[in-house]
Amino acid sequence: MPKREQVILERRCEGRPSADDFRYETAPMPSAGDGQVLIEVLYLSLDPYLRGKISGRHMSGGVAPGSVMAGETVGRVLESRSPDFAVDDLVHSFSGWCSHAAVAAAEVRRVRSYDLPVSLALGALGMPGLTAYAGIERLADVRENNTFLVSAASGPVGSVAAQLARLKGARTVGIVGSRQKADWITGPARFDAAINYREEDLQEGIKRTCPEGVDIYFDAVGGEVLDLACEQLALDARVVLYGVLAQYNAESRLPGPPPGLIIRARAHMHGLVVYDHEDLRPEMEERCSAWIKSGAIAYNEDVTEGLQHAGAAFARLMAGENFGKTLVRIA
Amino acid sequence: MPKREQVILERRCEGRPSADDFRYETAPMPSAGDGQVLIEVLYLSLDPYLRGKISGRHMSGGVAPGSVMAGETVGRVLESRSPDFAVDDLVHSFSGWCSHAAVAAAEVRRVRSYDLPVSLALGALGMPGLTAYAGIERLADVRENNTFLVSAASGPVGSVAAQLARLKGARTVGIVGSRQKADWITGPARFDAAINYREEDLQEGIKRTCPEGVDIYFDAVGGEVLDLACEQLALDARVVLYGVLAQYNAESRLPGPPPGLIIRARAHMHGLVVYDHEDLRPEMEERCSAWIKSGAIAYNEDVTEGLQHAGAAFARLMAGENFGKTLVRIA
Incomplete structure (x- = not known):
């Protein structure tokens, strides 16, 4: 009798999550009820916003300890x-961290x-x-x-956003935390410059790479990184905020940049x-898939094999030790 | 021989300024040099941004101790x-705190x-x-x-901004620090509601008066007031920042609201x-003067008689004890 694999959230961890905040187990195989589909999961997506769900604070709802961990998949x-x-x-569905799931058809989207x-x-x-496309097209x-x-x-958000900005004629600069990442963004992803904050003072790096000021800052992080970027804003700058990575791990609410910098x-x-911009999805898919095929947009994936390693992969992601879009291959 | 009256900045005060941070004195009467006009000052304007000039930190430059204190006047x-x-x-000119000034014609504007x-x-x-007009017309x-x-x-900024917003169909709510101010904004200035933060918890007051959320927040203050307003923002809210009053007196840079609230x-x-919006001045003067005459916009002035009392009036302003546009009548 085949079993389903699944990963349970053990506890609302504080600070950075670790692999043992999650428990891998097997359970009876589900079957599709009326109006449902049974999905064999191919890839599980690991995303920073899941950290907010673990704390029970994300706008899309939390995950209770003892439940199957939440997450998006394709299957x-x-x-x-x-x-x-x-x-x-x-x-595509929000099936969570599992190998098979019975999901209501209304919550499933064809890919x-x-x-x-x-x-x-x-x-x-x-x-x-x-997220990248909406930010570039509608806000930046x-x-x-x-x-x-x-x-x-x-x-995946930052690299696509910058490449879309480059296609519109912008000079692009990326903040990363390793030499490998710096090499990738200035190589295949064709950024004009990289700042590796583990090798260079971030404030100095921003001044070095953006001497005329930052016209657009696209932020996943909040905290000190956002403050320092705002110190170097050019006149009439646009700042797009789409994440608070620094806050997810800090477990307390970090303040924003001083309003005087904005003024x-x-x-x-x-x-x-991103939920507000579903209407852009068909256009985004058409345009970005063509750019990916032509090589105008590079992408990079960090794939872990096997659901039993999902917790460790998530811990690496939240420590900034992943490299590229973080995925777990299951089937 | 007539003398000119003037007020000297004695020191870069810390925290709230007091009357004895300024020294009143007389000096020889100036005369107009080539290309200059000699102005008899009628009114001196006291504005919160002058606090930043005292600290030497304002974008329009600082005032050095021992110099005549900076300020706008009509004369x-x-x-x-x-x-x-x-x-x-x-x-109109930037003659500073004095009774008479010789000013280059290029720095003078006819009123x-x-x-x-x-x-x-x-x-x-x-x-x-x-400031109010540009914020309402261009940003809010x-x-x-x-x-x-x-x-x-x-x-003068907040009351005009709200009345302009009311003329565009908005419901208006004002945050003030005294019962007298609350009565004025909900009386002559026709705000829909007032929050007196000295009599009511500010967070409760914002929830009470803006139960459906704040669509537009127009901020002079920064600090905790900005944070609390951002806690109650409605979807798609606009926040216009034009001052950092809380910071002027704090003498240290206060952070802004957590980016998660903006997201x-x-x-x-x-x-x-305001300097960016000089092109709007003729239109603003025409429209606002008509609204003032018709009674659609109420205004309120806090006039101190005599330049020797300017320092005390400025100290009252920075303690929030003024009531209305703060002026010193000189001639």
């Missing part, structure tokens, strides 16, 4: 009791592969890609020769939540 | 050695009275009025039935510096 339909899906359809790896539906062509107001600075620059730069700071 | 031309001005012209008191050129029809994006919240609500509300935060 294949094994069994369908919905007229909207057929066996072998590729689908187009665009002749590219299906894992991209969790990265450059998924929620991270849509990228102009020719703008200096575009981004934190978490080798991640001095006559800056425009915008909060971005 | 009358006594003597002109410029073809651009005639005797008896009413003019139209619009059959209203000339002191308005320093308040509702001057820099404060232009006021929509019908929006809830508009403003700090320092009985001051959660999908808010748009804009820095406003």
Whole structure:
């Protein structure tokens, strides 16, 4: 009798999560109820926002200790009791950390592969890609020769955002935490410059790479990184906020940059939540898949094999030790 | 032989300024040099941004101890050695805290009275009025039935901004520090509600008066007031930052609101510096003077008689004990 694999959240960890905050186990195989599909999960997406769910503080809801850990996946339909899906359809769902899941058809979305790896539906062509695309198209107001600075620059949001900005004529600078990441963003991803904050003082690095000021800052982090970027804003700068990585691990709410910095730069700071921009998804997928195929947008994946290692992979992600879009391959 | 009266900045005070940080004295009467006008000052404007100049930190430059204190004035031309001005012209200048000043014609601007008191050129029809007008017209994006919240609500910027927002169909709420101010904003200035933070917990007050959330927050203060307003932002809120009153007295840079609050509300935060919006001045003067005459916009002045009391009046302003646009009548 086949079993389903699943990972349980053991506790609301404080600070950085570790592998033993999660428990791997097997459980009876589910079957599709009326109006549901049974999904065989191919890839699980590990994303920083899940840290907020562990604390019970994320806007999309929390995860209770003892429950299957939440997360997005792409998978294949094994069994369908919905007229909207057929066996072998590729689908996206919020099935959580498991190998198989029975999910209501209304909560499942069909995935187009665009002749590219299906894992991209969790990265450059998924929620991270849509976050980047919406931020660039709707909030950042990228102009020719703008200096575009981004934190978490080798991640799936940051790297796509900067490459989209480059395609609009911006000079792009990325903040990263390793030499490997710096090499990737200035190599395949064609950023103009990298700041490795583990090898260079971040404030000095921002001044060195953005001597005329930062026209657009795209921020995943909050905390000190956001403060330092705001110190160097050019007049009329745009700041797009889409994450608070620094805060997830800090377990306390970090303040934002002094308002005087926003006033001095006559800056425009915008909060971005990807859920608001679903309407852009078809356009994003069409355009970004074409750019990926042509090589105009590079992407990078950090794939862990096997659900039993998902907790360790998530801990690495939250320590900034991942490199690229963090995924767990399951089937 | 007539003397000029003047006030000297004695020291870069820390925290709240007091009257004895300033020294009143007389000095020889100046005369107009080539290309200059000699101005008899009628009104001196006292504004919170002068606190930043005392610390030497304001974007328009500092004032060195031992110098005549900086400030805007309206006055009358006594003597002109410029073809651009005639005797008896009413003019605005940055003459500082003095009774008479010889100023280069290029730094003087003719004032139209619009059959209203000339002191308005320093308040509702001057820099404060232009700050309010630019913020409302260019950044706040006021929509019908929006809830508009403003700090320092009985001051010349806050009160004009809210009344302009009301004329665009917004519901207006003001934060003030006395019952007298609360009565004025909900009386003559026709705000819908007041929060007196000396009589009510500010967070409770914001929730009480803005139960559906704050669509627009117009901020003079920074610090905790900004944080609490951001806690209550409605979706798609706009935040206009034009001052950092809390910081002026704190003598240290206060942080801003946590970025998670901006993200959660999908808010748009804009820095406003009035100097960028000089092009709006003629339109602002025409429209606001008409609204003042018709009674659609109320204004309020806090006038101290005599330059020797300017320091004490400024100390009252920075303690929030003024009531209305703070002026010193000189001539």
